[in-house]
Amino acid sequence: MCLRNLFRRRTRTFLCILAIALATMSIVAIGATTSRYICIIKEMHIYFRGKVVVVSKGAIVIEAFPIGGFGSLPQSMAEKVQKIDEVENAVPMLFIYNIGGTLEAFPKNFTIGIPYGNWQVLVGPTPLKLGGHWPSAGSSENEVVVGSSLADQHNLTAGTKITVNGYNLKVTGVLDTSSAFLSRSIITSLDLVQEMYGYHMLINMIVAEPMKGVEGEELANKIEAEIENIEALTEEERIDLAQPLISDIETWVLGIRTLLFILSMIFVTTVAMMNISERRRDFATLDAIGAPKSFVFKMVITETGLMGLLGSIAGILLGSVAAILVASLYTGIPISLFFLSIFDITPPLLMLEILVSTVTVSCIAGVIPSIAAARMNITEALRAEY
Amino acid sequence: MRIKTEELTRKFRVGSSEITAVNRVNLEINEATFIAIVGPSGSGKSTLLNLIGLNDQPTYGRVFIDETDASLISGRRRREIRLLRIGFVFQTFNLLPTLTVLENVELPLSLAGKSQEEQREKAMTLLENVSLGDRIYHRPKELSIGEMQRVAIARALANDPETIIADEPTGELDSKTAKETIDLLFDINRKRKTTVIVATHDEKIVEVADTTYTIIDGKLGLNTN
Numbered sequence: 098m099c100l101r102n103l104f105r106r107r108t109r110t111f112l113c114i115l116a117i118a119l120a121t122m123s124i125v126a127i128g129a130t131t132s133r134y135i136c137i138i139k140e141m142h143i144y145f146r147g148k149v150v151v152v153s154k155g156a157i158v159i160e161a162f163p164i165g166g167f168g169s170l171p172q173s174m175a176e177k178v179q180k181i182d183e184v185e186n187a188v189p190m191l192f193i194y195n196i197g198g199t200l201e202a203f204p205k206n207f208t209i210g211i212p213y214g215n216w217q218v219l220v221g222p223t224p225l226k227l228g229g230h231w232p233s234a235g236s237s238e239n240e241v242v243v244g245s246s247l248a249d250q251h252n253l254t255a256g257t258k259i260t261v262n263g264y265n266l267k268v269t270g271v272l273d274t275s276s277a278f279l280s281r282s283i284i285t286s287l288d289l290v291q292e293m294y295g296y297h298m299l300i301n302m303i304v305a306e307p308m309k310g311v312e313g314e315e316l317a318n319k320i321e322a323e324i325e326n327i328e329a330l331t332e333e334e335r336i337d338l339a340q341p342l343i344s345d346i347e348t349w350v351l352g353i354r355t356l357l358f359i360l361s362m363i364f365v366t367t368v369a370m371m372n373i374s375e376r377r378r379d380f381a382t383l384d385a386i387g388a389p390k391s392f393v394f395k396m397v398i399t400e401t402g403l404m405g406l407l408g409s410i411a412g413i414l415l416g417s418v419a420a421i422l423v424a425s426l427y428t429g430i431p432i433s434l435f436f437l438s439i440f441d442i443t444p445p446l447l448m449l450e451i452l453v454s455t456v457t458v459s460c461i462a463g464v465i466p467s468i469a470a471a472r473m474n475i476t477e478a479l480r481a482e483y
Numbered sequence: 484m485r486i487k488t489e490e491l492t493r494k495f496r497v498g499s500s501e502i503t504a505v506n507r508v509n510l511e512i513n514e515a516t517f518i519a520i521v522g523p524s525g526s527g528k529s530t531l532l533n534l535i536g537l538n539d540q541p542t543y544g545r546v547f548i549d550e551t552d553a554s555l556i557s558g559r560r561r562r563e564i565r566l567l568r569i570g571f572v573f574q575t576f577n578l579l580p581t582l583t584v585l586e587n588v589e590l591p592l593s594l595a596g597k598s599q600e601e602q603r604e605k606a607m608t609l610l611e612n613v614s615l616g617d618r619i620y621h622r623p624k625e626l627s628i629g630e631m632q633r634v635a636i637a638r639a640l641a642n643d644p645e646t647i648i649a650d651e652p653t654g655e656l657d658s659k660t661a662k663e664t665i666d667l668l669f670d671i672n673r674k675r676k677t678t679v680i681v682a683t684h685d686e687k688i689v690e691v692a693d694t695t696y697t698i699i700d701g702k703l704g705l706n707t708n
């Protein structure tokens with residue numbers, strides 16, 4: 098019955114549902130896109146657990162990785178760090194946030210240079226896909242390992258040749274990882290990355306592992322005391338660095354979401370008020386034949402709730418697609434690859450959360466109109482003509 | 484159900500002026516009688532019926548339902564009386580446009596808490612009685628005025644009310660359908676012992692009524708013709 102009431106005013110109902118759908122779509126797209134970023138940032142917590150990361154003073158660091166600012170350190174710095182008593186071992190790395198030359202917010206890939214044999218410092222126990230091997234020092238070719246997402250996108254397997262930044266590289270292995278960060282990475286020897294990106298004898302981070310029994314905090318203080326113009330970041334400090342960024346993003350998302358909910362609510366209320374004033378006579382009739390007030394309440398709220406439900410379902414579908422388009426635009430990964438992982442980009446929990454909140458919001462939007470409907474003066478309303 | 488009014492008055496305020504639509508009406512309606520109320524347009528017929536049918540509150544004066552002062556009955560009980568004991572046939576029928584004919588008749592039954600089957604069975608019987616058994620899935624707007632009228636009567640009868648109040652039931656009908664409607668109401672009154680209160684201009688209704696009242700400018704008088 099409620100559905101039929103809605104369809105009586107087809108255009109208006111359609112427009113209202115469209116508005117809800119657009120609002121929901123934006124909420125989903127923004128939510129999915131930002132939660133992906135936040136996921137990547139949070140995921141970086143897992144790198145270099147318990148270790149101290151040394152970067153140049155003034156480097157802009159997200160979690161462990163320097164992404165900009167005055168980034169580089171001389172490679173010899175790693176030896177200085179190594180010499181400190183409390184250091185078990187120090188690995189120099191060059192981390193390049195490769196945006197592929199065009200103006201893009203999301204990098205085409207991360208290129209990471211690590212001295213031969215120290216791969217595990219970065220990737221931990223992550224295995225290579227079958228048939229792959231890590232670059233070997235003795236090879237005459239420029240050997241690299243690539244992340245699974247890059248490999249899928251460009252059809253790379255062990256043995257494929259690629260060109261990055263004008264250098265011919267040979268893929269020797271594909272990292273079997275679901276990490277958003279590692280799966281977009283090219284990992285190779287430090288020398289090669291220095292050469293490719295013109296960082297002669299320069300690095301931008303050193304990963305220092307403390308001796309057994311030495312706290313990260315203690316080691317970081319020691320390193321900062323002995324070497325000038327660097328920052329030694331413990332695990333906690335790295336997390337703290339990212340925290341304001343994450344909470345900033347989350348606050349903005351929450352703000353936009355609230356605003357969109359309020360707008361939808363106003364919209365639904367307006368439409369419901371219009372519907373109700375047009376149907377004064379129906380409500381008066383219901384009242385006159387003895388329908389309880391709760392019947393009228395339920396009817397109006399079901400109608401607005403239904404609009405919310407239809408709108409949010411449409412919005413979630415559109416929003417998930419929009420989130421894929423955004424992700425694809427930023428990463429250059431073809432859309433078709435993304436569709437397989439639609440639930441990775443827009444988590445089902447987010448979908449459900451938005452569905453429930455939109456329906457709730459539109460039910461709430463029905464409260465004022467339903468009170469107005471139940472309060473309607475019967476005799477006056479009975480006189481109202483269509 | 485016995486209905487009695489005492490100095491029943493209803494005034495409407497329109498801008499700065501005041502209209503007395505029903506003026507000190509004293510009326511007694513016994514069970515199972517057929518009452519006609521005649522009067523020119525604007526004389527206060529609908530207003531009076533709304534007061535008697537507990538749709539409206541008097542400005543002063545009282546309505547008694549079975550000796551109980553209606554102004555002392557709670558809103559909830561008044562609703563219950565409207566649902567179960569009074570069937571109202573509106574001047575403009577007031578069928579719900581989004582419901583089918585069948586659903587319109589089922590609605591009061593469903594509100595009264597009847598089961599799906601009971602609703603269906605009762606509504607079907609009522610619609611067959613008004614010869615609309617073959618139109619049950621139509622929407623009101625697909626019906627003729629006379630058919631809408633019959634659906635409205637079927638709906639009013641749904642919960643076997645003790646009283647039917649009909650506001651100009653033949654006002655918009657041609658003489659043939661009007662005759663059928665009158666016969667129907669008369670039948671209901673005689674067979675079911677239902678009190679029927681009808682506001683009308685129609686001489687034919689006056690002919691069958693047990694008692695006829697005239698209302699002019701809100702003042703009620705017994706028709707002596």
Ligand SMILES: Nc1ncnc2c1ncn2[C@@H]1O[C@H](COP(=O)(O)OP(=O)(O)OP(=O)(O)O)[C@@H](O)[C@H]1O
Nearest residue numbers: 476477495502504523524525526527528529530531
């Ligand atoms: N809700 C209202 N507000 C203001 N005036 C009203 C209202 N209802 C009725 N009236 C006035 O009260 C008077 C009686 O109206 P009512 O509808 O009872 O007449 P009626 O006898 O039913 O007329 P008709 O035969 O045209 O249906 C009219 O003058 C009308 O304008």
Ligand SMILES: [Mg+2]
Nearest residue numbers: 528529574650
């Ligand atoms: Mg009238």
